Amino acid sequence: MHRYLSLIFLIFSFSIFGSQAIGHAPIGVMADHAHEKGESMLSIRASYMKMRGNISEGNNISDSEILTFENPHSNSPANLSVVPIEMSMKMLMIGGMYAPSDEITLMLMTMFMDKSMNLNTFHGMSRNHLGSFNTSSEDLSDISFSTLINITENKKSRWHAEIGLRKSLGSNSKKAKMLTPMNTTMTMLLPYGMQSGDKSTSLVFAFTNAYSLSDIHLFGNQLRFIQNISSKDWHFGNKIYWDSWYQYSFNRVFSFSSRLRFTHQEQISGSNILITAPVQTSITSNYGGFTGDLGIGFNFLTSIFSGSEDRLAVEIVKPIHYEKNGLQMKDEVQLIFGFQKSF
Numbered sequence: 305m306h307r308y309l310s311l312i313f314l315i316f317s318f319s320i321f322g323s324q325a326i327g328h329a330p331i332g333v334m335a336d337h338a339h340e341k342g343e344s345m346l347s348i349r350a351s352y353m354k355m356r357g358n359i360s361e362g363n364n365i366s367d368s369e370i371l372t373f374e375n376p377h378s379n380s381p382a383n384l385s386v387v388p389i390e391m392s393m394k395m396l397m398i399g400g401m402y403a404p405s406d407e408i409t410l411m412l413m414t415m416f417m418d419k420s421m422n423l424n425t426f427h428g429m430s431r432n433h434l435g436s437f438n439t440s441s442e443d444l445s446d447i448s449f450s451t452l453i454n455i456t457e458n459k460k461s462r463w464h465a466e467i468g469l470r471k472s473l474g475s476n477s478k479k480a481k482m483l484t485p486m487n488t489t490m491t492m493l494l495p496y497g498m499q500s501g502d503k504s505t506s507l508v509f510a511f512t513n514a515y516s517l518s519d520i521h522l523f524g525n526q527l528r529f530i531q532n533i534s535s536k537d538w539h540f541g542n543k544i545y546w547d548s549w550y551q552y553s554f555n556r557v558f559s560f561s562s563r564l565r566f567t568h569q570e571q572i573s574g575s576n577i578l579i580t581a582p583v584q585t586s587i588t589s590n591y592g593g594f595t596g597d598l599g600i601g602f603n604f605l606t607s608i609f610s611g612s613e614d615r616l617a618v619e620i621v622k623p624i625h626y627e628k629n630g631l632q633m634k635d636e637v638q639l640i641f642g643f644q645k646s647f
């Protein structure tokens with residue numbers, strides 16, 4: 305009898321934030337939830353992102369127009385002569401969470417990144433198309449350690465803060481063979497965006513709120529800052545994200561999400577004088593800007609491994625607004641898959 309009573313108590317004690325598909329945010333949101341005392345969690349996220357074509361000040365731009373841009377590194381060639389065609393980024397994020405108390409959850413996360421870019425080369429003088437080539441880099445990208453602090457939690461709403469440190473571990477000096485505007489092959493330092501890291505250290509600050517309108521409708525918001533505190537010669541710009549999401553619960557084990565993400569990032573700070581390929585990505589002002597993305601996703605609870613239920617999630621993210629600085633590649637789509645397990 306006692307066993308049945310405690311089982312009934314357990315079922316009714318699941319708030320909307322408990323063991324439900326809707327209890328975690330869309331998978332593209334980081335550090336969206338805390339844990340109860342003694343609980344730990346393992347998470348794996350795999351993401352694929354593709355960019356294709358180029359935009360200048362928010363408008364599509366053709367290769368021939370890009371070839372009229374000045375090459376700031378040298379006057380031979382006087383203009384940009386290498387043009388990105390497409391780029392893909394594969395990311396693997398492995399994270400662990402552990403709550404030493406109900407108020408504090410610790411989080412450790414590492415990221416592996418694999419970048420690949422196809423480019424066209426044009427002759428420095430005649431501007432004839434000479435051919436295309438590929439560059440790639442893959443490495444452990446960064447590691448971060450955060451503390452999540454519960455601020456308030458009741459049946460309808462919960463707030464938590466995150467404070468963390470992120471260290472970039474990936475190489476910032478990878479080289480690759482490129483086809484030059486003189487129609488020769490040369491090994492050069494990869495442009496900033498193709499490096500696996502910038503060797504910098506950043507502070508991470510975030511505030512997250514989840515608000516359940518009813519048992520089946522949930523709104524979430526997160527504001528997240530990534531602020532550089534130390535770097536070598538150069539570092540990627542400070543970043544602010546604002547995520548705002550709505551989730552609908554079909555049932556306990558299956559939920560839908562839609563998410564808006566606004567990102568603001570500063571230009572690259574500092575430079576490496578050896579990054580001089582006549583391509584837009586070698587220019588530090590062609591980084592950062594303001595973008596808006598829309599994500600659609602699903603969360604599932606299922607039993608693959610023994611123990612607590614396994615969480616699976618998927619999200620597809622498409623850009624809806626670009627105000628990228630200068631001349632940059634155009635985002636096409638990002639796919640994110642996630643697996644999470646609590647112990």
Ligand SMILES: [Cu+2]
Pocket residue numbers: 337338339345401
């Ligand atoms: Cu967790």
